[in-house]
Structure formats: C-alpha cells, structure tokens
Amino acid sequence: MIIYKKFSFDSAHFLPNVPAGHKCGKIHGHTYFFTVFIEGDIIPELGWIIDYTDLKKGILPIIELLDHQLLNEVQGLENPTSEILTIWLWNRIKPIFPGLKRIELNETPSSGVIYEG
Template sequence: MFRITKEFHFSASHQLTHLPADHQCARLHGHNYIVEVELSADELDENGFVRDYHELAPLKRYIDERFDHRHLNDVLGHDRVTSEWLAKHFFDWCKQRLPETSAVRVSETPKTWAEYRP
C-alpha cells in the first residue's frame, strides 16, 4: 500500500456551548488548525503517484474560502464543532472528490490530533 499526506492550515474560532459553563471549551476561543489528508493506493498511476499533490488544490481553496478566519459554529451550523467532527467532515468532502482518501487528521494544538479513518 502506498500512502501520501498533505497538510493544510487555517485559523478559526468555535464554541462548544453544550458543555458545562465552567468548561474551558464552552467559552468562545480559537485555534490554529492543521488538517492532514492521507491518500492511499495499492498501485501507482502512470506517473508514479498515488495522486499528484497539485490535485489537492481544491481542498486548499475550500479551507481558505470557507473555514479560514471564520467562526466554525456559523460555518457548519451547529455547536459540536470538535476536531473529531472536523476530521469526519473533511474526510467526507475529500472522499467525494479524491477516491484515494483513506484518512483525515485534524489538530487544534501542537500536542493533540483527532483522526477519522473508516
């Protein structure tokens, strides 16, 4: 199995209003997010790639236009915008456009990652 990954970065705010008021994530706050997309294939294409990295440009545009410097609760229309949920959201978006998508990881801090891998 061949695997490639690419990182995308954005900054955004969110608020987990369903949590108790004394929970730090219940307050409005922001993160410098990292989204890492993994693509996998049993065989390489005629150019020796799983997929050309340039073909991931639509994901960069999607993140830059829809997520960067936004309030994620407003963008996604709910109050449970966790790293886990974002990983699943970006996985679904990528899988529709890039069938080789095998996992997506999202980081909110340098020490934490959430991953969605079916």
C-alpha cells in the same frame, strides 16, 4: 501505497454543550493543522498516485470555508469539536478523492484526532 499532504487554517469556535463554566464554552481560536492521506496505486506512466498540485487544488476550496471563520456558523459544525470537524472534512474530501484513507487533525500541537472513515 499512501501519500500525504499537510494543510492549516485558523478558526474560532466555542463548544455549546460543555458544562457551565468550562473554558471551551467561550469563544476561542486555534490554528488547525491537518494531514490528508491518499491511498492508491502508482500510475506507471507518471510515477505517482496523485499530483500533489491536484490534491492541493481540491482541498483549498474546503479550507476557504473554514479559514478565519467562527466554526459554529458553518453549516454542519454547530458543535465544532475536533471529532465533528474531522468528520465534516472527511465528508467533503472523500467525494473529491475516493482514495482518501485517513485524516489527522490537530487543534493544538499536542492534541488531535485521527479519522479513517
């Protein structure tokens, strides 16, 4: 079974490796939305895979590293494309929640990344 929880944060970034004149080379911001999917068996005595409160408590410190930050200044995000940001999130969430199955990250309502490790 897979459960999920949605989160969001606001950050600015620029993409240093795009061609000269590309609009994403300038500092700009996004409200990022991401969904964390956790796979596991139901704990019979509790009736769930994981308590959503525990999931939220584990994710919020990671969000605090990104929220209202210039992502390019966050260690490991010097070239903060959505793809690299999704891998960065995965590498911080997976040790906390081994059942992590998937992350979906949207930088706009119509564009995003799905990563499954």
